[in-house]
Amino acid sequence: MSDAYVSRRDALALAGAATIAATGQAAAAPAAAPASPRPASAADAAADRLLAQVADDYMALSPETATSLNIDKGPRAAAKFHLGDRSQAGQERFAAMVRRNLARAEAVDTSRLSAANRTSVEVVRSAYRTALKGYALPYGDVAVGGYRNSPYVVSQNTGAYLDTPSFLDTDHLVENRTDAEAYLSRLAELPAQLDGELGRMRAAAAKRLVPPAFLIDKAVRQLGIAAKDARDGGDIVSSLTKRTTKIPGEWGPQATRIARETVAPALERQIAELTRQRAAATNDAGMWSRPAGDAYYAYALRASTTTELSADEIHRRGLAELAELHGRMDPILKSLGYTQGSVGERMKALAKDPRYKFSDGDKGRAEIVAFIGERLKIMRAVLPRAFRTLVKGNLEVKRIPVAQQEGAPGAFGGPGSPDGKIPGKFWINLRTPDLHSKYSLPDLAAHEAIPGHVWQGEYTFALPRIRTILAFNAYSEGWALYAEQLVDELGVYDRDPVGRLGFLQSIAFRACRLVVDTGIHSKRWTREQGVQFFVDRNGSNPLEVASEVDRYCSWPGQACGYKIGQDRIVQLRGKAQRALGAKYDLRDFDDAVVQGGNVPLDVLALNIDDYIARTRRA
Template sequence: MNDFSYSRRQALGALSAGVAGISLPGCAPTLVGTPGAVAGDGAANALIESFGSNLLRLSPEGATSLALDAGANADLRFKLADRSQAGQDQLAGQLRADLARAEMVDTASLSHSTRTSIEVVKSAYRTALEGFAQPYGDVAVGGWRNTPYVVIQNVGAYLDVPRFLDTDHQVKTAPDAEAYLSRLDSYAVQLDGELGRMKDAAAKGLIPPAFLLDKAIKQMDQALGGARKGGALVESLVRRTRNAGIAGNWGPRADAIVRGRVAPALTRQLDELRAQRGRATMDAGLWARPGGDAFYAWALKASTTTSMTPEEIHQMGLRELAELHGQMDPILRKIGYTQGSVGDRMNALAKDPRYKFSEGDKGRAEIMAYIHQYLDRWRKLTPQAFRTLVPARLEVKRLPPEEEPGAPSAYGGAGSPDGTIPGKYWINLRTTDLHSKYSLPDLTAHEAIPGHVWQGDYANRLPLIRTLLAFNAFSEGWALYAEQLVDELGGYSDFEVGRLGFLQSLAFRACRLVVDTGLHAKRWSREQGVQFFVEQNGSNPLEVASEVDRYCSWAGQACGYKVGHSEILRQRSRARQALSGAYDLRDFNDTLVKGGNVPLDVLARNVDYYIASARR
């Protein structure tokens, strides 16, 4: 995954964080509305464009990350989104207004592609509005990061903004530098906006688990220590203005904002986290929080775009895990691992020095080189699987060290539609033991090519609202399907242990179905969740400890992966059976990626359209 670098996937995180409004006074956005009934592609497409414009105006960070903060949106470059309750209310109000307009469209009169865009908007907005009806939390608008906790170890402006400013806010001119300073000032406003919602949730009895608070407190303390010295927020601007030859007293001005405004705002958030820690318990799941069962039911619906219950998802995970272990067993026996369960043998394989990277910086360099080796290899396979190819430009970057303890092993996504900002593949290198030589090729397929970066490049060619909206089950289901494509195209023909890594990855996602529902609906402890991964799937305990923590904060998100993957495979089997000799893998895959990021019911209709077209 599962995620924040302000690649395209992370630009969606801005929307997922419940962003709304504009944090500078006197600059309220002009939002577009189209009253009255709508019929025909022309009118519907104009309405679709207005939806994108409206949502973009409420996401200044997203506009920058997609290189869309120019022209009529140039003012957004100076702003950050409002993370206060007022911001939440403004976003929900805009969604209601635009949903009402979408529901007035006569979809029977539309072309397939235009009808799809209208259906995507209606699905995303209806689900998001159900989320806004919950008593607390951040709501993803057609995104993936739904969380009951406004600020925690992997959620919050204290993580998002410094990385965004350094990575995606370009500084090439003096106005760019002025915009950076304006956003630094707005950063403090964002932090206080979150603080109000943190306190409101706590007053309703919502206190995060103690072990998540411990991580968040440590990370925020580190961020505060840097801010009190000016730190990276100042250094980034100084370095880039110097490199670009932009004269000015940028350092002192930035330092005054960071020390005088940002550091005190971080202090206030840190004080609140510490106060909540005094009331916290070790209970991991939402079952232990007020209104938690209702929030989790909604979060599962948002994540999977289905109506599956926690029990149905739990049983699906157990069933698919057993099937995948049946495929792993003969490979393990073939390479000499014959004793014990599949999980036991995968644990033993993880200790095999042949598949480990060196420790420290030497190993980090080895990992980076290994990733690039497989990126080149996987890219060469894509013509066999797609009729339409995309550039999928990307950078491989290490996660900021202060974020690594609370982050997953990697995440990635496409860059801007115009190609000026490349896609990102962020890798967690807090220890080289997080990665193995048999698992990293598969991770690279998932996060980059033909996974998230690749799929996002197609989405960037669709109308703006389709670029902004994403559905967790499709996004992550696609990335798992991308892993499978690499295997099916012979990617591991000379590296059978690499195929074992791919199968373990799928089994890992089946485990997620079990553990996520176990934590939130079956009252599992954090330790039970970690133990299930290690014993059943031979997973790395260092990795799965952070994984389980992530499930506690992003409730339901982990369930979208395998649900989406299984549905894509079901649709592929249906198309193959229906078309027989007319079926072509490249055409099926083009249907998926060119159809854009969709809920699973819309995915089925896109496949219906492909089958009907191929029969003509």
């Protein structure tokens, strides 16, 4: 057995004697700052000012960030009226800001800082160094402290046509007349944002940097839905009108005019450009087929995993971990009467069992949302045994908009605003209830919501603001995968062997990702080979994995961060257990991981070393 897994009994035996019993929802407590002492010093005061300035500079070019944090007030009130610039000039301004602030962060003598500030400065350095490497390549969108790099400006899951309407609906609060006017202002800026992307799309096409034909087809269909919505006064208008019923003003007619006269034509210009590109596009799925594609993929892997692992190393690792996980699934399947065929074949048979399916249509969709709510209550109840400091886990379950669902994953999630007014989101894809099963949804809820993305994100609220903004894919997704593991270790599936199979299949799914992502981009696999690998080897739902594989084509490397990150967290946990012996407590380890914030994996190792040293001294 690898270091990536320990038994539930072994993990909890090392959690210390003083565990907290819980029978209901975990009580919320404010997240504490990292435990490392922070002496008041001139060096730390200067670092505080620098970190605050870095955050302000970021939000000046990304006003949506200030809104998502619900701090677009007072001196930042103007931010609520604007959208970020997605043109080439806007990209260049962002790169210049990153370059300038990286130089300032590099000049800091971190040896004079507290552990907490040292970590924050290292986070800025790492995120901005990586971003500048991305800006040096002739490709799409660079994740500056985010989880996704995309070589294509607009595709089935990238572009303002997806991001901005969703942002306006969920993060742009409308509580008064000024907020409504700001919504209209942003809606009026959306065409410029779309046209900024259009210019970059055309420039990329001139360099033969176009998406695969099958991604273009999806994007064109989704853009068509968005354009129709804008022309018909659909969701992009009703999002405002339903929130202004008690605010005097002609909000509906104004939003309808903007959407119909300016937004819809801008969307149609993008459709026309993608249609033109489609004529020259191929179905080659991988970056290997694009100019400088091998260099881009090497960068994407480094950015997504925060390691120097090569594509070949990651591919082999995925195959080995998949075999190990299937070895754990085999006896459970046999105990349920599934004895014949490979693990993948038996999981496909399990998926057909009507006991684990939801109803068809809207009835099934409602069942899914209710089921998620029930499972989240169960998971909240066990968390005091895994964390000494609890956060609220403020969230709502939302359906992925119809205009996005075809190209979207099965689900995604993240935290809300620090003041709690904007709840975290667990976005669930409900294009068909057959996407989900009753044995896979509990694990999905743990990953996206609690104790996964929503839960972890709330701990960053106690850190400098830039730490809430900047994130690293390997940590974010590694934590969410570790969260799935925690739920199993805490006994949630002890009387639910089919639920445990769902958890193990999910982890195996992430091992498959290591194989398929590298297979497509480095080993010249086709899209169809990628889909078939999931279906045959892991028994995955073909409806789900078709969109999954398309996502790997548009976000190269991103899918590799999950398993790499989880493995590293578990390896560090084993190191802490061995070093601390009787002083080890699971709650303290998990607190050290989440309270240190979202970091590259090498910085996470330093944070755990600091936790070990502090615990030894205690």
